[in-house]
Amino acid sequence: MNKEFNFPEHHDRHESEIAEHGLMESMLREKGIVPTRQRIEIAQVLLEKHQHLSADQLQARLAESHGFVPSRATVYNTLRLFADHGLIREVVVDPQRVFFDSNIGPHHHYFDVELGELSDIPAESIKVTGLPPLPSGVVGEDIEVIVRIRRH
Numbered sequence: 001m002n003k004e005f006n007f008p009e010h011h012d013r014h015e016s017e018i019a020e021h022g023l024m025e026s027m028l029r030e031k032g033i034v035p036t037r038q039r040i041e042i043a044q045v046l047l048e049k050h051q052h053l054s055a056d057q058l059q060a061r062l063a064e065s066h067g068f069v070p071s072r073a074t075v076y077n078t079l080r081l082f083a084d085h086g087l088i089r090e091v092v093v094d095p096q097r098v099f100f101d102s103n104i105g106p107h108h109h110y111f112d113v114e115l116g117e118l119s120d121i122p123a124e125s126i127k128v129t130g131l132p133p134l135p136s137g138v139v140g141e142d143i144e145v146i147v148r149i150r151r152h
Contacts, residue, residue, distance in 0.1 A: 020044060031085040041066050042078050046088060050103040052118035055079055058100070091118060093146060108145040121147065 024043045028035040045061045046053060053061070055075045063069045070078075079100050083090045089101040093111050099118050106123035126145050134140055 027087070031082075031087050033081060033085055033087070038070050038074055039078055039081075041068065042070070042075065043082070043087070046079075046082070046100065047102050050101075050120070052091065052099040052101050052109075054097070054099055091144070091146070093118070109147070111146050111148050113148050113150050121145070 021040055021044075024040045024047070025035040027047075028039060028043060033039060041062060042058065045065060046058060055072070058079070059069060059072065059075050062075075079088070079090075082088045083100065086104065089104050091099045091101050091109060093099065097116070101118070103120060108121040108123065108126050110119045110121060111117070112119070128143050128145065131140075131143075
């Protein structure tokens with residue numbers, strides 16, 4: 001059941017924490033997402049900077065920084081919800097490796113196969129030419145380039 005969570009003002013909570021919760025709550029509402037406590041906490045960790053996190057990495061960060069561990073299902077469902085509403089971008093490196101990217105602007109990725117890490121490539125650094133004609137009745141939505149790298 002998705003109930004709206006209103007944060008009570010406690011005198012022991014820093015004003016910046018209250019402001020950050022309010023900012024996340026507003027951001028979620030603007031995207032059409034009901035701001036529950038867990039969604040706000042997940043958004044705070046995920047959107048604190050441009051980063052690429054797996055669901056497991058996000059769950060671990062939540063435990064470290066916010067002292068709560070939502071269920072795996074909650075984390076996955078929230079990430080899918082955020083991606084469906086355009087708050088984050090899902091990057092499928094392979095069927096076993098899915099990252100969630102807080103940078104939704106145009107860009108591509110390097111994937112370090114040894115470290116299992118993604119890093120950004122500016123969109124203007126890659127030119128894609130010679131695409132085949134699209135099948136009838138469809139339009140192109142996006143082109144995402146993932147360059148797999150390894151150290152030698």
